Amino acid sequence: MENTRNTKQKQHILSILSTAKRPMSINEIYSCCIETYPRIAKSTIYRTIDSLIKQNLIDKYYLSDNELFYQIKDNSTEHKHYVICNSCKKIFHLPNCPIHSIQDSLSEYGFDVTDHYIQISGICKECRKKADT
Amino acid sequence: MENTRNTKQKQHILSILSTAKRPMSINEIYSCCIETYPRIAKSTIYRTIDSLIKQNLIDKYYLSDNELFYQIKDNSTEHKHYVICNSCKKIFHLPNCPIHSIQDSLSEYGFDVTDHYIQISGICKECRKKADT
DNA sequence: CTGTCTGCAAAAAATTTGCAGAGAT
DNA sequence: ATCTCTGCAAATTTTTTGCAGACAG
Numbered sequence: 001m002e003n004t005r006n007t008k009q010k011q012h013i014l015s016i017l018s019t020a021k022r023p024m025s026i027n028e029i030y031s032c033c034i035e036t037y038p039r040i041a042k043s044t045i046y047r048t049i050d051s052l053i054k055q056n057l058i059d060k061y062y063l064s065d066n067e068l069f070y071q072i073k074d075n076s077t078e079h080k081h082y083v084i085c086n087s088c089k090k091i092f093h094l095p096n097c098p099i100h101s102i103q104d105s106l107s108e109y110g111f112d113v114t115d116h117y118i119q120i121s122g123i124c125k126e127c128r129k130k131a132d133t
Numbered sequence: 134m135e136n137t138r139n140t141k142q143k144q145h146i147l148s149i150l151s152t153a154k155r156p157m158s159i160n161e162i163y164s165c166c167i168e169t170y171p172r173i174a175k176s177t178i179y180r181t182i183d184s185l186i187k188q189n190l191i192d193k194y195y196l197s198d199n200e201l202f203y204q205i206k207d208n209s210t211e212h213k214h215y216v217i218c219n220s221c222k223k224i225f226h227l228p229n230c231p232i233h234s235i236q237d238s239l240s241e242y243g244f245d246v247t248d249h250y251i252q253i254s255g256i257c258k259e260c261r262k263k264a265d266t
Numbered sequence: 267c268t269g270t271c272t273g274c275a276a277a278a279a280a281t282t283t284g285c286a287g288a289g290a291t
Numbered sequence: 292a293t294c295t296c297t298g299c300a301a302a303t304t305t306t307t308t309g310c311a312g313a314c315a316g
Binding site for chain 2: 060062066068083085092094098099101102103106109110111112113114115116117118119120121122123124125128
């Protein structure tokens, strides 16, 4: 296993993601980065994101607008599922993982669940209020 | 609203998807198509898939290997969820949609669920047997 | 006929790779 | 000093677009 180094760029990407605490796309991360590191290359973003995923520090998700999004994986977000508001793009976390009951019934059929991904989207209270006025 | 025509290519793509009854990637669809229409262009696949989505005849999904997959939307698969075996890629349908209970509790908080997507993957019974030997 | 769809080629966009130098340990 | 990471440029891959002819209605 090769060693990994703690560069300013990697730290910065991590800090962007942990400040955001919501999934971000490659382009969003890139745009944030060039404010601090104007010479950063997009390939650096790709490579850093890859290595952070391999280190299990971030998660990759697909969101409704068909782009890949990356989210920090810290204790508070670990194995949480969220719903996303299509209007304001805010993220709301689900109190518990609804897969576990399914997992149990599937294992009765001999199917071992190793991975799952849930994406729920809709309109949040605030946005609905705004839409009504 | 523009009219849409029923070309051999479009029919063929639809028939491939309905025969498969499992999600297929652009490349898989393309490979199938060139067997019957050796001169079909990949851009035709992209454009046809787009128009089929607009016509609400197929659905777009993300599966575990990070490719977009497309699945026919017929009565038997409409609003069904499935689990996919990472090994043989077979699809198993879930008997019921686990979102409804979540949806109810979310609506108590004023969140309107408009869309959801569940992806569960793992290893099926058969593949596990094979792996054991 | 009329206008959409197709194949082809070219363009544009997204992602990956090679490399020499910078920087982390 | 060593070896990973970076920025840049180029290569590769994926997706979109323009166009002239084919074909469905």
